[in-house]
Amino acid sequence: MNIPDNLKYAASHEWVRVDNGDVVTVGISDYAQLEMTELVYVELPEVGRTFKANDEVAVVESVKSASDIYTPVSGEIVEVNESLTDNPAKVNESPFDDGWLFKIRLSDPAELDALLDPDGYRAKISS
Amino acid sequence: MDDDLKQSPLHDEHLKLGARLVPFAGWQMPVQYEGIMPEHKAVRSSLGVFDISHMGQLFVRCATPDVACRWLDGLLTNNVAKLEPGDGQYTVLLNDRGGVIDDLIIYRENATDYFLVVNASKVDEDFAWMQAHLSNAEIAFTNQSSEFAAMAVQGPKAAESFVALFGADATLPARFCMGAITTDAGDVIICRTGYTGEDGYELFCPADMGPAWWRRCLDAGAAPTGLGARDSLRLEKCYPLNGNDLSPDHTPLEAGLGFAVDLNKSAFIGREVLVQQKADGLPQRLVALKQLGKSAPPRPGYAVFFGDLQVGTLCSGGVSPTLGFGVSLAYIPAGHNQIGTPLEVEIRGKRFPAEVVKKPFV
Numbered sequence: 001m002n003i004p005d006n007l008k009y010a011a012s013h014e015w016v017r018v019d020n021g022d023v024v025t026v027g028i029s030d031y032a033q034l035e036m037t038e039l040v041y042v043e044l045p046e047v048g049r050t051f052k053a054n055d056e057v058a059v060v061e062s063v064k065s066a067s068d069i070y071t072p073v074s075g076e077i078v079e080v081n082e083s084l085t086d087n088p089a090k091v092n093e094s095p096f097d098d099g100w101l102f103k104i105r106l107s108d109p110a111e112l113d114a115l116l117d118p119d120g121y122r123a124k125i126s127s
Numbered sequence: 128m129d130d131d132l133k134q135s136p137l138h139d140e141h142l143k144l145g146a147r148l149v150p151f152a153g154w155q156m157p158v159q160y161e162g163i164m165p166e167h168k169a170v171r172s173s174l175g176v177f178d179i180s181h182m183g184q185l186f187v188r189c190a191t192p193d194v195a196c197r198w199l200d201g202l203l204t205n206n207v208a209k210l211e212p213g214d215g216q217y218t219v220l221l222n223d224r225g226g227v228i229d230d231l232i233i234y235r236e237n238a239t240d241y242f243l244v245v246n247a248s249k250v251d252e253d254f255a256w257m258q259a260h261l262s263n264a265e266i267a268f269t270n271q272s273s274e275f276a277a278m279a280v281q282g283p284k285a286a287e288s289f290v291a292l293f294g295a296d297a298t299l300p301a302r303f304c305m306g307a308i309t310t311d312a313g314d315v316i317i318c319r320t321g322y323t324g325e326d327g328y329e330l331f332c333p334a335d336m337g338p339a340w341w342r343r344c345l346d347a348g349a350a351p352t353g354l355g356a357r358d359s360l361r362l363e364k365c366y367p368l369n370g371n372d373l374s375p376d377h378t379p380l381e382a383g384l385g386f387a388v389d390l391n392k393s394a395f396i397g398r399e400v401l402v403q404q405k406a407d408g409l410p411q412r413l414v415a416l417k418q419l420g421k422s423a424p425p426r427p428g429y430a431v432f433f434g435d436l437q438v439g440t441l442c443s444g445g446v447s448p449t450l451g452f453g454v455s456l457a458y459i460p461a462g463h464n465q466i467g468t469p470l471e472v473e474i475r476g477k478r479f480p481a482e483v484v485k486k487p488f489v
Binding site for chain 2: 037038040041043059061062063064066085
């Protein structure tokens with residue numbers, strides 16, 4: 001199970017990467033993609049929409065089931081990973097890099113402090 | 128996990144293979160091993176083996192010829208009297224309203240005895256219903272489901288695997304027929320049927336021999352395949368799943384199972400309703416829908432629209448691994464159920480275009 005050290009995590013299995021400034025990248029964890037199995041469809045939020053932390057913003061679907069994706073932080077969607085529309089299985093192949101879901105401009109950077117660190121997330125999924 | 132769920136005689140084999148287990152019809156069953164996609168493709172292109180030990184086995188025995196046959200013909204839609212020893216047929220058990228209790232396969236074992244393979248979720252209901260309509264004390268009707276392990280070996284390499292398992296001298300039964308084979312590992316029943324649309328056979332053996340036969344199937348080249356792929360494979364072929372596509376509120380004619388209904392038989396439970404429906408025209412039919420363009424996967428429970436009018440609800444649905452687009456089944460009323468009718472499926476508040484297409488999808 002890959003849990004990169006440079007990311008923050010939500011208990012609902014999304015990860016957040018703080019790149020630079022107030023825009024962060026969000027995806028789903030290796031654990032989540034393994035649980036979901038091979039994705040066949042990804043529905044991404046509209047660029048420009050604003051959400052509050054823990055809002056449902058996206059849906060990922062496998063052959064068997066659909067799962068809601070929640071944004072771990074509040075803000076405005078500034079970019080989505082359009083390439084997933086044609087290749088949703090990229091999330092399975094590269095959950096932390098090419099399989100990212102969206103970028104969101106933080107409206108409250110302090111929310112990052114409430115997220116899990118890698119050890120906290122590791123404890124969460126092994127409990 | 129889920130203590131009150133039944134475990135298959137093959138349970139430990141599934142654990143060894145790292146299967147993901149899910150509750151299904153009161154059983155804890157493997158939904159997948161490697162993944163639904165690769166397992167689906169293995170069955171279409173080569174060979175897969177499914178644990179179907181959860182399915183029910185009912186036996187009908189009667190020393191006097193024709194007695195069991197007449198009883199069964201009064202309960203089942205297809206024509207039991209047409210079966211020769213060794214033959215099987217797909218058939219339907221109806222309630223008084225002509226609605227489906229279960230779909231099943233009946234085999235004539237020999238001159239007087241029959242063997243029924245029924246859905247896991249309906250074993251008790253089927254048995255109770257049939258028992259309640261049994262008045263002839265000569266007939267021994269038994270539910271022996273717990274005595275058997277069962278597996279379905281499916282795919283274009285099924286006949287090859289049969290030779291690997293039983294030797295070149297053993298006879299693989301013809302399509303829809305059964306045979307009993309005595310081996311060094313005990314007696315097995317082989318039925319040349321399945322639920323995937325590929326060539327294949329189902330193997331029934333005493334429960335304690337199940338793991339050994341399962342491993343032999345793997346050694347013969349079959350990929351372990353779970354219920355996930357079983358569902359996507361049957362959906363591509365438009366085989367109905369009882370509980371999703373079949374229900375006590377729909378007749379087998381509405382479900383498109385007219386081929387398994389013999390209205391020339393003088394009497395069977397539900398017949399009058401079917402005769403009337405045939406005369407009046409079917410109010411609705413279970414049709415195949417194909418998603419057009421880029422669409423979220425259609426899933427059971429989603430509403431189907433013709434313009435602003437909701438005309439149905441999806442019974443089964445998913446992305447076809449073979450075709451790569453969404454496919455589904457739904458009961459749609461007359462007037463909106465012809466091939467080519469444009470419909471829409473509502474998914475999370477958005478409408479996605481679909482079309483009624485000819486069955487099967489694959």
